[in-house]
Amino acid sequence: MADRPGAAAVRARTLAGHRAAPGHSRMSTPALQRAWQAARRRQAAGVLLFGLPWAALPAALAWRAGAQVAIVVLLLLGLLALGGAALLAARRLDQAWLIRRLDRDADLEDSSDLLFAPIAQLGPLQALQRQRLEQRLRSTPRDLRPAWPWRRAWPWSVLGVLACGALLLWPQPATQRTPPTDRVAAARDSSGAPTLRQAQLRSSPPAYTGLPAARLPGLDAKVPAGTRLNWQLQVSPAPRSVALRLTDGHTVALAREGSSETWQGHWVAERATLYRILIDGAPADRQLHRLDVLPDRPPQVRVLAPEQSLVLWSPANRSWTLRFEASDDYAVAASAELRLTLAQGSGENITFSTQRHTLTGSGPARQRGFATTVQPQALGMAAGDDLIAQLIVHDTRQPGPQEGRSASVILRLPPPEQTMAAGMEASVKQTLPAYFRSQRQIIIDAQALLKEKPRLDAASFLKRSDAIGVDQRLLRLRYGQFLGEESEGAPQGPPTADAPPTSDAPADDLPTADMPTADAPSAPAAASDTHAAHDHDAHDHAHAAHASEPGAAALDDHDHDHGGSDGRPERSSFGQAENVLAEFGHTHDHAEAATLLDPQTRALLRAALDQMWQSEGELRQGHPERALPYANKALGFIKQVQQAERIYLARVGTQLPPIDPSRRLSGDRAGLGDRAAGLDTRPAPDPSALQLWDALGEAAPVPDATLACYAQWLQTQQGRLHDPLGLAAAVETLRTEPDCARCRTQLRAQVWRTLLAPPAAPHRRDAPDPRGQRYLDALRQEMQP
Numbered sequence: 001m002a003d004r005p006g007a008a009a010v011r012a013r014t015l016a017g018h019r020a021a022p023g024h025s026r027m028s029t030p031a032l033q034r035a036w037q038a039a040r041r042r043q044a045a046g047v048l049l050f051g052l053p054w055a056a057l058p059a060a061l062a063w064r065a066g067a068q069v070a071i072v073v074l075l076l077l078g079l080l081a082l083g084g085a086a087l088l089a090a091r092r093l094d095q096a097w098l099i100r101r102l103d104r105d106a107d108l109e110d111s112s113d114l115l116f117a118p119i120a121q122l123g124p125l126q127a128l129q130r131q132r133l134e135q136r137l138r139s140t141p142r143d144l145r146p147a148w149p150w151r152r153a154w155p156w157s158v159l160g161v162l163a164c165g166a167l168l169l170w171p172q173p174a175t176q177r178t179p180p181t182d183r184v185a186a187a188r189d190s191s192g193a194p195t196l197r198q199a200q201l202r203s204s205p206p207a208y209t210g211l212p213a214a215r216l217p218g219l220d221a222k223v224p225a226g227t228r229l230n231w232q233l234q235v236s237p238a239p240r241s242v243a244l245r246l247t248d249g250h251t252v253a254l255a256r257e258g259s260s261e262t263w264q265g266h267w268v269a270e271r272a273t274l275y276r277i278l279i280d281g282a283p284a285d286r287q288l289h290r291l292d293v294l295p296d297r298p299p300q301v302r303v304l305a306p307e308q309s310l311v312l313w314s315p316a317n318r319s320w321t322l323r324f325e326a327s328d329d330y331a332v333a334a335s336a337e338l339r340l341t342l343a344q345g346s347g348e349n350i351t352f353s354t355q356r357h358t359l360t361g362s363g364p365a366r367q368r369g370f371a372t373t374v375q376p377q378a379l380g381m382a383a384g385d386d387l388i389a390q391l392i393v394h395d396t397r398q399p400g401p402q403e404g405r406s407a408s409v410i411l412r413l414p415p416p417e418q419t420m421a422a423g424m425e426a427s428v429k430q431t432l433p434a435y436f437r438s439q440r441q442i443i444i445d446a447q448a449l450l451k452e453k454p455r456l457d458a459a460s461f462l463k464r465s466d467a468i469g470v471d472q473r474l475l476r477l478r479y480g481q482f483l484g485e486e487s488e489g490a491p492q493g494p495p496t497a498d499a500p501p502t503s504d505a506p507a508d509d510l511p512t513a514d515m516p517t518a519d520a521p522s523a524p525a526a527a528s529d530t531h532a533a534h535d536h537d538a539h540d541h542a543h544a545a546h547a548s549e550p551g552a553a554a555l556d557d558h559d560h561d562h563g564g565s566d567g568r569p570e571r572s573s574f575g576q577a578e579n580v581l582a583e584f585g586h587t588h589d590h591a592e593a594a595t596l597l598d599p600q601t602r603a604l605l606r607a608a609l610d611q612m613w614q615s616e617g618e619l620r621q622g623h624p625e626r627a628l629p630y631a632n633k634a635l636g637f638i639k640q641v642q643q644a645e646r647i648y649l650a651r652v653g654t655q656l657p658p659i660d661p662s663r664r665l666s667g668d669r670a671g672l673g674d675r676a677a678g679l680d681t682r683p684a685p686d687p688s689a690l691q692l693w694d695a696l697g698e699a700a701p702v703p704d705a706t707l708a709c710y711a712q713w714l715q716t717q718q719g720r721l722h723d724p725l726g727l728a729a730a731v732e733t734l735r736t737e738p739d740c741a742r743c744r745t746q747l748r749a750q751v752w753r754t755l756l757a758p759p760a761a762p763h764r765r766d767a768p769d770p771r772g773q774r775y776l777d778a779l780r781q782e783m784q785p
Contacts, residue, residue: 030746032102032115032137034142039101040093043147046087055082060167066215071562093146101144107136196277196284198262204228208396208461209330210365222292223269229291233263233343239280246276247728248715269293272718274728281392288732290725299328299395301405304369305328314379320411324370326393326404331365333401336393338372340380343386366395374409379391439635442472443614443637446624446631462622469619482605537557593757601641608637620737685756686711696748701738705729710751721754 055078062070078469102112114122122130166674172218201219205211206226221229231254235242242263244252252275254265272293277284303309307325312321324330338357345351376387390408394401400682445468453461611634618627688709695702718724730747737743768776 001682013578013614031141035142036093036098039144039146040090042148043093044090046146046149047086047089048082050084050149050157051085051160053157054166055079056164057160057167060164064167064170098144102142106143107140108133109139135289162690170249183470194235194237194279196233196279197236198234200232201279202230204230205400208398211330219289220291221269222294224294225270225296227293228266229268229269231264233277234259235263235279235284241278241280243278243281244275245278247711247732251278272725273724274732276732282379283736286736287441288729290729294329294724296395296397296402298330298402299326299332299393301326301391301393301404301406303406303409306409308409309407310412312409313413315413318373318375318377318479320376320387322372322374322389322391324391324406325367326361326370326391327367327368328395328404331396332361332368333394334368336370336391338370339390339392340374340379341388341390342381344382344386345379347385353380353453361532365396374411376413381413382412383413387411387414438471438475439612439631439638441627442475443631445471445633446619446628465624469616469627470623472612472616472619472627476609476616479605479609479612481551483602483609559766604637604640608634608641611637686713689751689754689756693748693751696744696751702734702744704735708737717754727754 007762056075058078059071060076062068062074074207080579099112099116102108102115103110111129113134115127115133117126118229119127119130146463199219202213202223203216203223204213205224209224211224221502223229231244233242233254236258238261242254242255242256242265244265244267246252252265252267255264256263269291270293273291274293275287276288302325303323304325305321311320322338322633324336336359338359340355340357342353342355343350344353345773359370359372361370363369370393374387374389379387381387387662388408391406393404408623431634446465451459451462451469456464535625611630613628615630618630620626692702692706692710695706711728714721714728714731716723721727727750729746730743730750734740734743743775
């Protein structure tokens with residue numbers, strides 16, 4: 001079978017065992033070199049041709065924005081970028097591409113790589129094949145240029161041309177000829193009166209904002225506070241005066257530039273307003289222009305480290321790291337002030353010392369970071385002291401920088417635990433006694449009882465549950481002492497001179513861990529539990545019997561003086577009226593005199609007592625599984641109570657001056673001042689909004705006085721209303737077009753949202769039914785004499 005063309009050359013290269021590696025030798029045919037360069041030029045020309053509109057697009061955008069200086073720079077940058085893209089596209093047609101392109105021709109027999117191989121490395125058959133290829137290339141020149149990418153590139157090129165044309169040919173709104181948009185301007189133009197031809201507004205923000213001056217696209221603007229606004233109005237024929245009238249009544253006069261038709265004026269935007277252009281005192285048109293002012297907000301400071309506002313510190317840590325982040329609308333000052341306040345002492349004997357340090361920020365101007373490391377011991381911090389840190393930053397507003405402060409973070413060095421001897425218990429009152437931990441033991445006992453329930457009979461289970469309920473009750477009574485509650489117990493007999501003391505230990509105002517707790521319940525009482533004959537604080541407490549151990553009497557001695565205060569018998573106490581009242585009456589001390597916790601902690605303790613009450617009831621009824629949720633909630637409240645540290649001393653009662661009996665019922669008010677009313681009279685709401693709303697609902701035209709009153713009222717409500725300028729624009733529109741029904745409807749809907757809600761009034765009682773009416777009539781008849 002005959003070999004196909006080029007098969008002999010392929011076999012020759014295979015037998016030689018060598019294939020030339022491209023890229024290591026120059027081309028042997030000058031004609032092929034010229035064809036290769038022509039292909040590269042065609043590739044680069046295609047990129048330049050179809051990419052030119054996109055290279056000119058940034059310059060067109062700069063021209064549209066009015067940045068004349070940036071046009072040339074952006075155009076050069078675009079052309080350089082396009083040239084770089086064309087060079088990269090040409091370089092992609094490398095030697096490997098040329099070999100693949102030549103191998104497409106059948107007469108080269110897939111042997112194009114031999115043209116680029118060194119002659120010394122070719123075998124006899126490869127050298128012969130190379131000579132044949134060179135002869136064919138000389139006899140038949142090759143056109144290697146790629147085709148123009150019309151189908152792939154022309155849609156993008158057309159899109160770039162359209163974008164550039166739109167930017168260049170679209171009319172400028174700020175410099176375009178102002179056509180007569182309403183009847184007022186049309187009438188002025190037709191009568192030959194001075195008419196506004198062109199208008200231009202430029203803004204120059206304050207220097208501290210860092211914003212550049214710019215030409216605004218129209219006569220409406222939204223600029224930062226303190227921006228200088230410059231108007232350039234072209235009016236022809238020349239009028240006598242041109243001015244801007246603001247909604248608050250002020251007028252900004254414009255000055256004429258020589259003998260030209262251009263009038264210029266400026267105004268510093270400190271507040272949002274609406275304005276209208278006046279030519280010779282008359283409106284140039286009916287269009288109302290709006291100026292919104294963006295206020296400069298004070299800087300905001302955020303604490304990054306520590307993550308919590310209260311940090312417990314130990315001397316082993318040595319240092320305290322602080323990190324803050326400050327942000328502002330425009331710029332934060334490079335330096336900030338760190339204020340460190342050291343609080344030393346306790347109770348009412350607390351001293352404060354403040355130190356100030358300057359910190360330098362890092363990062364961009366709008367969001368700076370501040371960090372420092374504080375050595376608390378170097379500041380004199382000791383056990384029980386608090387170190388309070390706060391960062392104070394300022395922005396760059398001129399004049400008068402605004403101040404921003406971070407939240408205070410507290411570094412606390414806890415005091416050592418107070419350990420007192422038994423003889424000193426009466427001299428120091430701890431805020432939280434040790435038996436506050438017994439609520440957890442009640443939960444453990446209840447859970448253990450539930451696990452043993454399958455092995456217990458009903459009577460034993462109820463008895464053990466009731467015992468846990470008694471422990472819960474004792475714990476609740478001890479907590480109640482901190483809220484000024486009275487102890488529960490049966491009345492004791494009258495004390496006599498020969499009566500033994502109720503306890504070997506004196507009763508303390510505060511029970512301590514020596515008293516029986518849920519972990520160690522008291523011994524069986526001599527008498528069974530009895531119930532008191534009164535209900536205190538809306539709780540029907542079960543009363544415990546008096547125990548014989550030390551501390552049991554303290555439970556029943558709270559807020560009542562039973563016998564001697566020191567446990568010794570009083571002399572001649574039997575039968576005395578005050579002792580009988582103390583034993584069998586119902587006298588209370590002031591609850592505030594027993595207050596040891598702050599009001600928030602007292603509220604938490606009250607919630608814990610409520611949960612203990614519910615837990616006790618379920619335990620006494622033999623339902624420990626129902627009592628566990630209440631007991632767990634009580635434990636959670638107790639954990640919060642344990643964080644309390646401050647205590648309040650007993651408040652002294654009010655000392656009123658003595659009353660002069662001789663002035664009673666005499667009507668003599670000499671020396672007495674008029675007592676101010678408890679509540680100030682509520683000011684009557686401004687009726688302007690309601691009057692305008694009513695007038696808009698009628699068919700008659702709205703009086704100008706009503707519109708003027710409402711517009712004046714809007715000036716005082718800038719901070720309360722959502723869009724006061726929109727309301728003012730609607731009022732001005734209705735004033736110029738009183739016959740516009742749509743304007744009336746829209747304004748009435750907007751005014752409705754500004755009406756103040758009337759004060760709440762008592763609801764009228766529902767009318768009684770016939771039976772109830774007869775009952776009321778009968779009562780009236782009985783009340784009549």
